[in-house]
Amino acid sequence: MARAVEPESGLVLPQTPITKHQIPTPLYLCIVQMCYFVTNENHKNHKEVLLTQNDKQARKYQITINNPTPEYTHDRIKEILSLQFKTFSYAAMADEIGEQGTPHTHIFVCFNSAVRFGKVKKHFSRGHIESAKGSIEDNINYIKKAGKWADTAKAETTVKDTFEELGNRPPENKGRRGDLEELYHMIVEENLSNAEILRINNDYILQIDKLDKVRTTYLQEKFKGIRRLDLEVIYVYGLTGTGKTRDILDEHSDENVYRVTDYKHPFDGYTTESVLVFEEFRNSVPLKDMLNYLDIYPIQLSARYANKYACYTKVYICTNWKLEKQYEHEQRNDVESWEAFLRRIHKIKEYTKDGIIEYSSVEEYMNRASRFTSIAELSEKEQLEIDSLFPTANE
Missing domain, CATH: 3.40.1310.20 (Replication Protein E1; Chain: A,)
Structure with missing residues (x-):
């Protein structure tokens, strides 16, 4: 389920209490679905924190x-x-x-x-x-x-x-x-x-x-002999200055994050950080190499002075480009490799001027034009129009 996360909620609620019988059925089902998703997400996040802590x-x-x-x-x-x-x-x-x-x-x-x-x-x-x-x-x-x-x-x-x-x-x-x-x-x-x-x-x-x-x-x-079965790849795109990199550093702490900014020698400075970020990614790495970097199997990362073993368990691909703009040549001429690239991506986050939209899979992202829209994603005008559907007790 796609999710909109906004700095401040713009939701406008009716001024008097309403019952589900006063709400048009399609809208009521949407509200129920949205509430279930938020509750389920909170439970999942709490469970992930407990799993991480219990493993220490x-x-x-x-x-x-x-x-x-x-x-x-x-x-x-x-x-x-x-x-x-x-x-x-x-x-x-x-x-x-x-x-x-x-x-x-x-x-x-x-x-x-x-x-x-x-x-x-x-x-x-x-x-x-x-x-x-x-x-x-x-x-x-x-x-x-x-x-x-x-x-x-x-x-x-x-x-x-x-x-x-x-x-x-x-x-x-x-x-x-x-x-x-x-x-x-x-x-x-x-x-x-x-x-x-x-x-x-x-x-x-x-x-x-x-x-x-x-x-x-x-x-x-x-890590040289272990498969990183917990490896997670997140594609992050959106406007410049919307906080893509800042959010990653805030979540994982600067010292745990290795940022690839030099694509000629991307891993010269890598020192076993658990989080890898490809910054300003625009077809910056050959697709065949990218498939290896995003795979769960042990891999040596080429560096000028000494090769490094991949110890990261989370990868972010940060860019201004939408996913479908990456590797356009391969999309036409090497469909198998392009599809393998998509299979390695677990989540997609879109940064907009109004907030962040999260997609739980590539499939959901590709079908975003027909996805469910939550109330929180509507404009204030659209929310007021919905509000007008609910007559107050005095009307």
């Missing part, structure tokens, strides 16, 4: 349980950790009463190997869960309100004599070997950015070049 892994977690019920007593928490997590290593916990009077339990837990967020959430469904940053000592001090938290307002919230530990406290990985293991863990298992790593331990600023090398080596080894 870490060895250390901080869990906060507000208003703990009998199912989350200290004994029950220790039982869950001991019986439900085979790689459980250590936990510290304590109770607090917040400034607003809310009782809660803080838990710091360590595992011998990375555990998925979704598994932790499954057993602590009411808890606020996040990957623990900083050293083990820092996290334990936070639970106890010791160290740098000892003389803060937070220390006042601790419930006396509720601090408990379970298991053996892991070592802090001191020394050069320990530092390297910690770096590997933060880069590979926690997938932290350079900025996040430096916030945890600013001593690594002297090894900033090594962070990139480790990350690049790991990701290239990972």
Whole structure:
């Protein structure tokens, strides 16, 4: 279903309540269809966020349980950790009463190997869960309100004599070997950015070049033999200055996006970014090469100094051209390749001066002339004409 997304809704509603019996049947069906689509889209987006979050892994977690019920007593928490997590290593916990009077339990837990967020959430469904940053000592001090938290307002919230530990406290990985293991863990298992790593331990600023090398080596080894089954290709077109690139950068963060702007040497600067953007695309890459770039199979990207392995899982093709204007020669002389190009595109977004129109497939885009039009896409005049169909109670 095509969808219009506008900066501000221009929808004009009737001044008095109406029933479905007062609405002409075709219009009523359109409204129902539009409401179903919006609800379905919101549910789908929420589900996608949960899937992405559940897939994250870490060895250390901080869990906060507000208003703990009998199912989350200290004994029950220790039982869950001991019986439900085979790689459980250590936990510290304590109770607090917040400034607003809310009782809660803080838990710091360590595992011998990375555990998925979704598994932790499954057993602590009411808890606020996040990957623990900083050293083990820092996290334990936070639970106890010791160290740098000892003389803060937070220390006042601790419930006396509720601090408990379970298991053996892991070592802090001191020394050069320990530092390297910690770096590997933060880069590979926690997938932290350079900025996040430096916030945890600013001593690594002297090894900033090594962070990139480790990350690049790991990701290239990972992707050189893996099919990117989750690869998504989105064709984005529209007027200049309507925010096509800005929206992509805002959604994915600048550091995760590689923008192709030099089509002579497109991948010289590529360093395993997960999002690839072809800027100002106008037949800029031979179709046979484009088919490879948009395929799920492992591929080396040609570069002048050293080839790179494709690690991206999302591709945007940004342009001022409508899709049907691309590769016009191939459309006439190599229909099979043109159709293969269309099959690789999952969504299309059209940027207009009034907003964004999204098409969930190439087929829907190609049939857009006969597509359903939502009320939100109508002009104010057209909406007023519809409004006039509904007599008010006084008429």
